[in-house]
Amino acid sequence: MHIAEGFLPQSHAVAWTVASAPFVVHGVKQLNTQMREHPDTRMLAAAAGAFSFFLSALKIPSVTGSSSHPTGVAIGAVLFRPPIMAITGVIVLFFQAILLAHGGLTTLGANAFSMAIVGPWAGYGAYRLVRSSTGSLWSGAFAAAVVANLATYITTSVQLGMAFPEADGGVLASIATFLGIFAITQIPLAIIEGLLTAMVVTWLSSYSPAEMKELAVL
Amino acid sequence: MSRRTLLTFLAIVVIAVAPLILLRNSDTEFGGADGQAADEVSRIDPDHEPWFSPIWSPPGGETESLLFALQAALGAGVIGYVFGAIRTKHRLTMTGSSTAAGPDGAERVTPSTTG
Numbered sequence: 461m462h463i464a465e466g467f468l469p470q471s472h473a474v475a476w477t478v479a480s481a482p483f484v485v486h487g488v489k490q491l492n493t494q495m496r497e498h499p500d501t502r503m504l505a506a507a508a509g510a511f512s513f514f515l516s517a518l519k520i521p522s523v524t525g526s527s528s529h530p531t532g533v534a535i536g537a538v539l540f541r542p543p544i545m546a547i548t549g550v551i552v553l554f555f556q557a558i559l560l561a562h563g564g565l566t567t568l569g570a571n572a573f574s575m576a577i578v579g580p581w582a583g584y585g586a587y588r589l590v591r592s593s594t595g596s597l598w599s600g601a602f603a604a605a606v607v608a609n610l611a612t613y614i615t616t617s618v619q620l621g622m623a624f625p626e627a628d629g630g631v632l633a634s635i636a637t638f639l640g641i642f643a644i645t646q647i648p649l650a651i652i653e654g655l656l657t658a659m660v661v662t663w664l665s666s667y668s669p670a671e672m673k674e675l676a677v678l
Numbered sequence: 679m680s681r682r683t684l685l686t687f688l689a690i691v692v693i694a695v696a697p698l699i700l701l702r703n704s705d706t707e708f709g710g711a712d713g714q715a716a717d718e719v720s721r722i723d724p725d726h727e728p729w730f731s732p733i734w735s736p737p738g739g740e741t742e743s744l745l746f747a748l749q750a751a752l753g754a755g756v757i758g759y760v761f762g763a764i765r766t767k768h769r770l771t772m773t774g775s776s777t778a779a780g781p782d783g784a785e786r787v788t789p790s791t792t793g
Contacts, residue, residue: 466728514753561735
């Protein structure tokens with residue numbers, strides 16, 4: 461989902477940056493409030509950020525014969541709500557842009573919008589839905605990660621489709637082209653991320669129940 | 679490790695390894711999907727040129743893999759530290775609330791108070 465440096469037309473790059481900025485600013489405020497009011501959850505916040513750092517570095521082979529990576533943002537979205545993942549995701553993307561030449565500064569806004577905003581919100585929505593209908597924390601966390609992962613890559617496809625419409629068929633045809641690259645590749649990875657996230661969240665709920673109650677997850 | 683954790687872990691390994699086995703006879707190199715998307719952009723718009731280049735890029739594949747490994751190691755290190763801390767805290771809380779379990783979670787021999 462990393463759109464490479466300088467790839468998006470300037471108007472698109474600016475528009476996505478403007479669209480992402482309020483979410484990131486809000487995320488910083490929420491993170492500060494969270495750390496001030498619930499200092500006991502600091503460790504879990506570090507773990508949630510580290511999870512995204514760790515998972516987004518892993519390029520995993522998929523059935524389509526290409527590799528892609530998880531995003532690792534769902535766990536933080538479930539534990540700390542999506543706003544905080546906006547800033548966490550931006551930090552991860554920024555590191556990858558400046559040290560790995562993976563993604564970019566001019567595409568930071570667009571990449572943040574897909575991985576740090578749409579992914580966490582979609583994942584959190586899926587979590588709430590599944591958790592309230594099945595009552596299972598495991599299933600909720602699994603759904604959160606699967607949906608966050610797929611939603612991130614769907615957003616990237618839409619971003620690329622809008623910037624590079626096909627000569628024949630326009631924006632929609634182009635979105636379909638990019639979905640063709642990402643969607644199937646991403647399905648096994650989304651399941652892997654779902655299983656891992658469900659495993660970690662249920663582990664945390666048995667070993668750190670006090671903090672999980674403080675975060676209103678339990 | 680609980681049975682469910684073990685099964686989940688196995689499922690993760692199987693899903694990650696299966697493509698390598700299923701596609702062993704095709705000559706795919708499992709290139710990155712991000713790179714394929716960039717190629718697709720060049721197909722749609724052959725004149726497209728990135729208007730900005732990374733301020734720094736790793737000189738080669740070796741340095742790049744070093745940095746990716748470092749990123750994963752840092753993330754995993756923090757996760758390991760936090761999980762260890764949580765587990766220790768959990769164990770100490772358990773010990774504090776019940777004198778039946780020692781620091782290693784095993785039964786502790788309670789000193790006789792009847793003397």
